[in-house]
Amino acid sequence: MKEHILEMAVGLFMIVGFCAFGYLALQLGEVSFLTSSTTYIINAEFDNVAGVKKGASVQVAGVVVGSVAAVTLGEDEVAVLALKVDKKLKVPIDSMASVKSQGIIGDKFIQLSFGGDEENFKPGEVLRDTESSMDIESLISKFAFGSAE
């Protein structure tokens, strides 16, 4: 009987431990083999994505619909972001993507503004209508020295 209680306690400990690990992995990390079937990728080309990191959120009207899966450099010095969004989300092909930030030093995120086209993006297609990161330095110099350019 005593042996029995011991084994049960150890079993319970293992379950609690693995649940905690599961929580960390599923809630905080990104488990690709679990989420890949429910998402698809749209590539978006930007002139400048300074400050956008892998894992940054993709939002529509302030609602998180996905995340940035990869940040790469495409041809002609354009930055390509792989936007991983929910499969159920239909993105019209005349939508616009812009880099925004939460507060002045906050994290950067990608905002999608939907267009009105009937046709939607298919997985892997490229979105070119984009608005790049605001360059804080040039913004400040604009305020400080009037219109610099």
Next chain:
Amino acid sequence: MKSNSIANLGNTGLYVLTDLGRMTLFLFKAFRGIFRQPFRFKELVRQVNFIGVGSLSVIFFTAASTGLVLGLQGYYSLNKFGAEGMLGSAVSLTLIMELGPVLTALMVAGRAGSAMCAELGIMRISEQIDALDCMAVDPFRYLITPKFIAALISVPLLTVIFDVVGIAGGYVAGVSLMDVSPGSYIEGMRSSVTNHDIWLGVIKSFVFALLVVWICTGRGYFVREIRGAGFGAESVSRVTTQAVVLSSISVLVFDYLLTAVLL
């Protein structure tokens, strides 16, 4: 006088060298014990109960208070920049990558490591280990390997439990006591923690578990060979103190090294 001090230095150097070699062979034999038959599954369960289940309460309280303090302290600092929204990310990253693995390892070293060291030390001085040898029972397979495996199972699990409890503590401090919104705490956490961070924490906890169980069982096993330990009961108490101090320091050193290499 001068030549005497040089001789002492050489002596100490030789001692450190043999000690390190002894401990390395010890580690090798402990792992070899996994492949020796029969494997003592019941002893493994007993050890997981001792190291894992037995440490749950101390881990829970340490994690909860660490999380609460991180929440309050983080709120105080971030509030100055109007960046309370970052609280979730700050608390979760600190816990998962640093405090979770380190504090868990230190707690286990203090609670279970010291007990393992004293147990083996007493078994050594009362000739119980010699008795195993004489019965042709491998003391590594019989005594030490189950402790190694139990530590390698328990410590990572305790670490993730520490992480989760700590994050919950941070939530209580930030959201319930202060005025951070629940959504920004949880979203901040989700968007900033990556798989890489979680893996870093897990790898650290495995390395720390190995360090603690290796040093604590090794010191106890070699209680007679350790210089300046003395004899009898006193030697066990001295060696136990040494084992806890040594394993705590090596956890902190390896924490820095692993962060530097893997971050």
Next chain:
Amino acid sequence: MTSAIEFKDVTKSFAKKDGTVQTVLDSVSFSIPAGKTTVIAGGSGSGKSVTLKIVLGLMRADSGRVLVQGNDVTGAKGKELEALRTQFGVLFQGSALFDSLTVFENVALPLRERTKKTEEEIGSQVHTSLSQFELDGHEDKYPAQLSGGMKKRVGLARAMQLKPAIMLFDEPTTGLDPVMAQEIYQLFAKTQSEFGFTSVIVSHDIPKIFNLADRVIILNRGHMDVFSSPEEIQWSEKPHIREFVKMTMGDIYQSHLVEI
């Protein structure tokens, strides 16, 4: 007479803290006859336990050879060493019972770890030998709950489980009162006549231990003197033996012998 254990020119020395070398065994040769009782005596620090450890392979001699049952075991390793050790049963000075195991589990340990017997077979064998050593009813006690004499009996029962050819006793009566010691000696004699093993007793419990001895080996500063009977020690002309006899046995023992 075949010998169970044979030492040939065995030397063992240790480096002391101050850098000097202490020779504990200096080219020592002796043999221990099979089926008999041999007592190894000597003052503390004379190398008694070192001799025992070399026999068991817990320590290696610097030079010389050790034969056990005719096999050279000087450089034994791994499986060889394991095979060598299964021929021995050892009763340690402090009994060396496992604190975390009950009396039953202690005695059952060699059977569980070294044989393929089922739990039932082990149970019946352990119970038989426990009653043989008058330990009935103490199966579920832990070593800390036993008296010194009982611990010795449990230790003896445990050492006997694998039916060893050679039994080694390390200071078997240390920490026991004289009555208890006498009982233990009687138990040794009884079990030996029953199982017919070779027994080697390391002790400084002189002269009582001599009653058991067929042969006595006296260790002194790395040297060894072998006597075929306890009485022979009395007639030795060597000055250090005479001194040893006078120191350990006193005049009482001598006069006692004279009376006989």
